[in-house]
Amino acid sequence: MDRDEALALDAADPLAPLREHFEIPAGLIYLDGNSLGMLPRATSARLREVVEGEWGRGLIGSWNSAGWMELPRRVGDKIASLVGAGPGELVVADSTSVNLYKVLSAALTIAHDAAPQRRVVLSERGNFPTDLYIAEALARERGCELVLAEPGELRRHLDERTAVLMVTQVDYRSGALHAMAALSAQAHAAGALTVWDLAHSAGALAVDLHRDGADFAVGCGYKYLNGGPGAPAFVWAHPRHADRFRQPLAGWMGHAAPFEFTPGYRPAAGIARYLCGTPPVLGLAALECGVDTLLAAQPLGGIAALRAKAMALTTIFEARVSAACPELTLASPRDAARRGNQVSHAHAEAGYGAVQALIARGVVGDFRAPDILRFGFAPIYLRHVDAWDAAGHLVDVMASGAWRRPEFNRRQGVT
Amino acid sequence: MDRDEALALDAADPLAPLREHFEIPAGLIYLDGNSLGMLPRATSARLREVVEGEWGRGLIGSWNSAGWMELPRRVGDKIASLVGAGPGELVVADSTSVNLYKVLSAALTIAHDAAPQRRVVLSERGNFPTDLYIAEALARERGCELVLAEPGELRRHLDERTAVLMVTQVDYRSGALHAMAALSAQAHAAGALTVWDLAHSAGALAVDLHRDGADFAVGCGYKYLNGGPGAPAFVWAHPRHADRFRQPLAGWMGHAAPFEFTPGYRPAAGIARYLCGTPPVLGLAALECGVDTLLAAQPLGGIAALRAKAMALTTIFEARVSAACPELTLASPRDAARRGNQVSHAHAEAGYGAVQALIARGVVGDFRAPDILRFGFAPIYLRHVDAWDAAGHLVDVMASGAWRRPEFNRRQGVT
Numbered sequence: 001m002d003r004d005e006a007l008a009l010d011a012a013d014p015l016a017p018l019r020e021h022f023e024i025p026a027g028l029i030y031l032d033g034n035s036l037g038m039l040p041r042a043t044s045a046r047l048r049e050v051v052e053g054e055w056g057r058g059l060i061g062s063w064n065s066a067g068w069m070e071l072p073r074r075v076g077d078k079i080a081s082l083v084g085a086g087p088g089e090l091v092v093a094d095s096t097s098v099n100l101y102k103v104l105s106a107a108l109t110i111a112h113d114a115a116p117q118r119r120v121v122l123s124e125r126g127n128f129p130t131d132l133y134i135a136e137a138l139a140r141e142r143g144c145e146l147v148l149a150e151p152g153e154l155r156r157h158l159d160e161r162t163a164v165l166m167v168t169q170v171d172y173r174s175g176a177l178h179a180m181a182a183l184s185a186q187a188h189a190a191g192a193l194t195v196w197d198l199a200h201s202a203g204a205l206a207v208d209l210h211r212d213g214a215d216f217a218v219g220c221g222y223k224y225l226n227g228g229p230g231a232p233a234f235v236w237a238h239p240r241h242a243d244r245f246r247q248p249l250a251g252w253m254g255h256a257a258p259f260e261f262t263p264g265y266r267p268a269a270g271i272a273r274y275l276c277g278t279p280p281v282l283g284l285a286a287l288e289c290g291v292d293t294l295l296a297a298q299p300l301g302g303i304a305a306l307r308a309k310a311m312a313l314t315t316i317f318e319a320r321v322s323a324a325c326p327e328l329t330l331a332s333p334r335d336a337a338r339r340g341n342q343v344s345h346a347h348a349e350a351g352y353g354a355v356q357a358l359i360a361r362g363v364v365g366d367f368r369a370p371d372i373l374r375f376g377f378a379p380i381y382l383r384h385v386d387a388w389d390a391a392g393h394l395v396d397v398m399a400s401g402a403w404r405r406p407e408f409n410r411r412q413g414v415t
Numbered sequence: 416m417d418r419d420e421a422l423a424l425d426a427a428d429p430l431a432p433l434r435e436h437f438e439i440p441a442g443l444i445y446l447d448g449n450s451l452g453m454l455p456r457a458t459s460a461r462l463r464e465v466v467e468g469e470w471g472r473g474l475i476g477s478w479n480s481a482g483w484m485e486l487p488r489r490v491g492d493k494i495a496s497l498v499g500a501g502p503g504e505l506v507v508a509d510s511t512s513v514n515l516y517k518v519l520s521a522a523l524t525i526a527h528d529a530a531p532q533r534r535v536v537l538s539e540r541g542n543f544p545t546d547l548y549i550a551e552a553l554a555r556e557r558g559c560e561l562v563l564a565e566p567g568e569l570r571r572h573l574d575e576r577t578a579v580l581m582v583t584q585v586d587y588r589s590g591a592l593h594a595m596a597a598l599s600a601q602a603h604a605a606g607a608l609t610v611w612d613l614a615h616s617a618g619a620l621a622v623d624l625h626r627d628g629a630d631f632a633v634g635c636g637y638k639y640l641n642g643g644p645g646a647p648a649f650v651w652a653h654p655r656h657a658d659r660f661r662q663p664l665a666g667w668m669g670h671a672a673p674f675e676f677t678p679g680y681r682p683a684a685g686i687a688r689y690l691c692g693t694p695p696v697l698g699l700a701a702l703e704c705g706v707d708t709l710l711a712a713q714p715l716g717g718i719a720a721l722r723a724k725a726m727a728l729t730t731i732f733e734a735r736v737s738a739a740c741p742e743l744t745l746a747s748p749r750d751a752a753r754r755g756n757q758v759s760h761a762h763a764e765a766g767y768g769a770v771q772a773l774i775a776r777g778v779v780g781d782f783r784a785p786d787i788l789r790f791g792f793a794p795i796y797l798r799h800v801d802a803w804d805a806a807g808h809l810v811d812v813m814a815s816g817a818w819r820r821p822e823f824n825r826r827q828g829v830t
């Protein structure tokens with residue numbers, strides 16, 4: 001492959017026009033859409049309309065007239081269509097962490113009720129920390145145990161004590177992708193329920209929650225869904241579970257009739273009981289614009305087509321880097337089908353400095369301690385030539401030793 | 416009093432210029448700032464800067480370079496200065512309901528640890544429903560009991576079984592105002608902890624959490640703080656409690672070192688452990704603009720001066736309505752010092768239609784089932800003449816029987 005071939009792929013790419021839905025700073029190659037998606041073109045004007053029109057002029061009446069009350073369900077239905085869930089099954093609310101608390105609480109209770117000896121939440125040691133923190137705290141509170149397995153060892157730990165298998169489909173460091181259907185089937189065979197975190201899946205992979213055996217799912221609005229910094233998250237419960245449990249965060253928006261202002265809690269039917277406080281309208285409006293960029297891909301093949309392009313992008317990048325930089329260890333699965341839309345390499349010393357040197361060149365990835373260079377490929381706004389050029393920059397940074405330069409190794413900040 | 420006197424009060428009002436900080440639709444008298452505060456002039460431009468500049472161009476780097484990571488603390492410190500809390504003691508996070516869950520969990524645990532027989536959460540039957548729902552669910556989970564007292568009967572129910580007294584300082588229907596210092600002292604004398612909901616207090620009353628014996632507090636960003644629809648909420652723990660308990664929503668932002676990505680949860684020191692998920696940047700940015708409008712009042716006497724003006728406004732309105740409308744029953748305390756910045760009247764039939772008829776005249780209050788006409792007076796953007804004129808409109812609506820007209824009695828929507 002050479003650069004002309006990458007350009008030819010872009011010229012022939014039916015998804016290429018989707019890039020126009022985004023504000024892309026000139027010259028930037030942004031490989032961090034798996035941490036914060038880019039700004040959709042529509043978002044700023046939409047927020048202005050919400051702020052100046054709906055809030056500023058419509059004021060309190062906009063809860064009804066502008067449909068604010070419906071936003072958690074309306075945006076939820078749109079996300080549902082991207083992850084194989086039905087309308088009315090998914091709502092936008094709170095953060096991923098808070099939603100995980102709700103669904104883990106529900107799953108633990110349902111599992112206990114069926115079989116009291118099931119007191120283990122099983123997850124991976126490398127799962128995203130907030131998932132583990134939430135599970136650890138909840139397990140302690142419930143007299144349960146959080147058991148952490150090494151990658152690939154989950155199946156071996158599934159047994160008659162397992163209440164819930166809690167897995168993030170795509171590993172945030174390595175990008176390794178769990179086969180949702182197979183792992184769910186193994187969990188179910190062992191009598192356990194499944195909680196899937198779709199943080200790096202929603203908008204990226206052709207998730208099919210119903211087909212692939214999920215019992216509960218949560219996901220993030222600000223990564224591949226392009227919802228903006230700290231966008232609200234989403235929560236889904238399989239319809240066979242949604243009505244079975246009063247999740248602990250019994251706020252008024254999950255009440256069957258919140259505006260009757262009655263003192264006793266009566267949960268809404270279905271997933272609506274997973275709502276809690278007043279909907280965050282600004283965040284929801286921005287998230288809807290982000291989700292709409294993915295819906296715009298539907299006539300072009302939708303998520304399946306985007307996923308195929310993303311595999312091509314990660315393959316271009318990975319192959320060029322791995323071939324030219326033997327000092328970097330590929331930390332992702334080599335087979336694009338076995339990783340998310342992400343490529344990670346490890347280097348004992350170079351990681352931080354190399355990522356900073358790349359940023360200075362206009363190629364934005366991120367470093368994940370202690371040694372991971374992580375690059376996410378959002379196919380909705382990236383071109384094949386971006387993957388090619390980004391790889392070339394990384395090859396240069398490694399070959400030139402630029403990663404060693406002091407200005408790229410002054411550690412500061414938090415992300 | 417007559418209209419000229421109201422105009423004279425406005426002409427002499429040192430707080431009058433604060434109205435210029437808001438976008439106020441021409442001719443509107445907005446008496447629902449206790450439900451959704453008006454739009455500050457600065458908000459739209461600030462959001463545009465956050466969206467187009469910080470997100471669109473700064474992208475992931477803005478977590479550091481634009482100070483996004485610090486927003487929960489920075490805006491928290493500003494709110495702290497309005498409620499008698501110290502810097503570093505209060506953070507903005509999640510919703511009021513979710514924050515209530517955190518602090519009630521903490522208070523129950525601390526109370527149990529000190530005295531295991533304390534298993535009662537005591538509150539008022541008329542407390543805002545979401546507070547009761549959250550407490551009810553948590554009490555059930557913990558094997559505790561939620562006891563609800565009638566107004567004025569709280570003191571009688573405080574005893575050696577009481578773990579926590581949970582009170583909203585201003586009743587959302589009647590506006591009745593609890594004396595925080597006296598009630599806190601009674602709770603402490605009975606050995607209980609106090610959780611104060613400042614939903615209708617923050618930005619409205621000269622709250623002094625330290626002086627007045629609060630142990631924990633939560634509050635709302637979208638009422639008198641003018642943070643916008645569904646703005647994030649805030650949470651405060653007295654420094655003597657803040658480090659004593661791991662609140663159950665142990666998300667990564669409450670970790671001592673979230674970006675070390677370590678699997679075990681280690682809570683941050685102080686109130687920071689009450690953070691949970693990724694900060695909602697858009698909501699926080701808008702909330703900061705809202706809080707800044709109140710900080711702009713500081714050189715003019717601050718909250719104390721605003722509160723004095725609000726008492727004048729509610730007095731003008733209440734006196735004119737009560738004098739001219741004997742068919743309306745005053746549902747608020749007659750003494751302005753004993754109610755929040757709000758006046759409520761009750762009428763068995765007229766409530767809904769009268770509020771709708773007023774809205775048609777450009778006077779926005781709200782109806783609270785079954786029979787309450789509720790009017791909130793945010794002194795930062797309201798004039799004395801607004802209170803006078805609003806009362807006149809209500810008097811007209813009642814005297815003319817306009818409230819009976821069918822077009823004002825088609826019930827729809829939710830708020």
